[in-house]
Amino acid sequence: MIIIHRNRWNWGRKHTIVANDGASLCHLSVEDDNPSVAWLSDVIVAGEYQKQGYGNELLSLAKMEARQMGAHMLCLWASPDGWVIDWYKRHGFRQTCVYDDGMVGLTFDLDDWRV
Numbered sequence: 098m099i100i101i102h103r104n105r106w107n108w109g110r111k112h113t114i115v116a117n118d119g120a121s122l123c124h125l126s127v128e129d130d131n132p133s134v135a136w137l138s139d140v141i142v143a144g145e146y147q148k149q150g151y152g153n154e155l156l157s158l159a160k161m162e163a164r165q166m167g168a169h170m171l172c173l174w175a176s177p178d179g180w181v182i183d184w185y186k187r188h189g190f191r192q193t194c195v196y197d198d199g200m201v202g203l204t205f206d207l208d209d210w211r212v
Contacts, residue, residue: 098116098117098118099114099115099116099158100114100115100116101113101114101115101162102115108128108129108130109126109127109128109129109130109132110126110127110166111124111125111126111127112124112125112126112162112166113125114155114158114159114162116151116154116155116158117146117151117154117155119143120142120143120146120151121140121141121142121143121146121151121152121154121155122139122141122155123137123138123139123140123141123155123156123159124137124138124139125137125138125159125162125163125166126138127163127166127167127168132166132167132168133167133168133169133170134168134169134170134171134172135163135166135168135170135171135172135207136171136172136173137159137163137171137172137173138173138174140152140155140156140159140173142155152184153188156188157212159171160205160207160210161212163207164207164210168207169206169207169208170204170205170206170207171190171204171205171207172193172202172203172204172205173185173190173202173203174196174200174201174202174203175200175201175203176199176200176201177195177199177200177201182201182203185203185205186203188205189205189206189210190203190204190205191203191204191205
């Protein structure tokens, strides 16, 4: 089961995607000032469901939802530690910057993506 909770805020929209009967979730935000960019955050897969493809499925759902929100680019920040940056890169994200606090900026071009 997939649930998408769509919120409208004074600054833009924030959608929460809950998938796999609650085993995974993420948030997408699009600001009114720059609606061509969606921000992905809080990509979470419950521990007992990790390494079963749920994260891959969730990321595909997030790309589809971001496109439906009107975005052309999907962006996120990630910690430079651990495996997560390589995981995003395997899914087509490219590193665009490193912020002053050490976080890594990654982007995905939704216009070039084919489902």
